[in-house]
Amino acid sequence: MNSDERRARIGEVRRRLAQSGPPRTRDRAADFETVTVPEGECDQLRDLLIAEGVQTVVEVGLAYASSALAIGEALVAVNAPRPRHIIIDPFQERDWSNVGWDLLRSAGLDSIASLVAAPSSIALPQLLTEGLVADAAFVDGSHRFHEVFVDLYFLRKIVRPGGLIVMDDAGAPSVLTAVRYYERNLGWTVVPGAFPGDTLTAVADGRTAPATRCQAMRLPDPPFEPPFEEFHAFWRKSSAAADDDVRAPRRGYSPSRRISENSCRASLQTSWPLSRVWTRQVGSLASRSRTAVKGVPSHPDRYTSSRVLASRRPAASSRIRCR
Ligand SMILES: C[S@@+](CC[C@H](N)C(=O)[O-])C[C@H]1O[C@@H](n2cnc3c(N)ncnc32)[C@H](O)[C@@H]1O
Numbered sequence: 001m002n003s004d005e006r007r008a009r010i011g012e013v014r015r016r017l018a019q020s021g022p023p024r025t026r027d028r029a030a031d032f033e034t035v036t037v038p039e040g041e042c043d044q045l046r047d048l049l050i051a052e053g054v055q056t057v058v059e060v061g062l063a064y065a066s067s068a069l070a071i072g073e074a075l076v077a078v079n080a081p082r083p084r085h086i087i088i089d090p091f092q093e094r095d096w097s098n099v100g101w102d103l104l105r106s107a108g109l110d111s112i113a114s115l116v117a118a119p120s121s122i123a124l125p126q127l128l129t130e131g132l133v134a135d136a137a138f139v140d141g142s143h144r145f146h147e148v149f150v151d152l153y154f155l156r157k158i159v160r161p162g163g164l165i166v167m168d169d170a171g172a173p174s175v176l177t178a179v180r181y182y183e184r185n186l187g188w189t190v191v192p193g194a195f196p197g198d199t200l201t202a203v204a205d206g207r208t209a210p211a212t213r214c215q216a217m218r219l220p221d222p223p224f225e226p227p228f229e230e231f232h233a234f235w236r237k238s239s240a241a242a243d244d245d246v247r248a249p250r251r252g253y254s255p256s257r258r259i260s261e262n263s264c265r266a267s268l269q270t271s272w273p274l275s276r277v278w279t280r281q282v283g284s285l286a287s288r289s290r291t292a293v294k295g296v297p298s299h300p301d302r303y304t305s306s307r308v309l310a311s312r313r314p315a316a317s318s319r320i321r322c323r
Pocket of ligand 1: 035036037060061062063064065066067068088089090091092095096118119120121140141142147
């Protein structure tokens with residue numbers, strides 16, 4: 001089967017899914033319509049990935065596979081030598097009776113897709129350790145702030161510099177806030193016009209609002225790590241005044257006071273000898289967590305460590321010498 005024939009087969013499965021729904025759903029009202037990425041956004045996602053010429057894509061959250069089929073269609077259309085679609089979802093069998101994976105198989109996409117049945121917070125660091133480099137990622141897994149934040153932490157290291165990370169439900173406060181950290185602090189930029197047109201999107205407490213559902217973010221090229229003092233607040237309070245407060249640079253802060261990480265570290269070593277204590281504490285925490293991985297429960301005494309450290313730290317004025 002050539003690329004056009006494979007694409008036609010995928011298109012047929014996508015059309016049937018959008019028009020008639022999946023062969024089975026969870027026992028909840030309008031579950032498919034609520035959960036899955038709509039056909040229009042899936043088409044836009046496919047076209048964006050084709051324009052990027054992607055060869056390797058990571059996806060978090062399979063469910064009914066509408067987005068996975070669109071990503072698969074893009075990979076087949078690009079027709080790169082070794083297309084790879086790594087999908088992470090710990091609940092595909094338990095909650096979704098494998099309906100998404102079965103749809104991918106019926107579209108012939110199981111030859112390029114693999115399903116990692118683990119939470120993304122476990123799977124992504126493993127993929128990073130294995131040396132995976134992706135051109136793009138699509139994130140539609142757990143929508144809890146801390147899970148999204150961790151997904152983006154690892155995807156930033158897996159997706160190549162200049163690559164794309166596309167978010168679903170980008171208007172949900174938890175997702176929006178997580179993305180905002182990377183936008184404000186790590187040089188991610190919105191790809192304008194990637195998803196034109198608004199859809200009704202869940203915002204909070206069961207309410208919906210017209211919003212751009214998906215958002216594509218481009219990673220900076222070359223990548224960079226900012227010094228820790230160059231932190232820009234990223235949470236958004238509800239009132240405009242509070243938002244201004246967040247946007248305003250902190251009193252006394254000036255970007256011209258940037259220093260290199262190395263000079264900062266050197267300064268810390270001379271002005272803050274306790275940093276060595278800190279390093280040791282971090283080291284012992286790391287060895288405890290290694291023990292935990294082997295199956296021996298670790299003692300959750302990290303708070304003791306930070307309390308001990310806090311009591312030994314010099315006053316803030318002498319600590320922040322490196323500015
Ligand atoms: C909104 S659905 C994804 C919808 C899918 N994109 C589609 O078009 O049908 C969210 C998915 O994330 C999965 N999920 C939940 N927590 C997860 C986690 N920690 N890691 C990876 N996937 C997770 C759920 O099992 C579910 O399949």
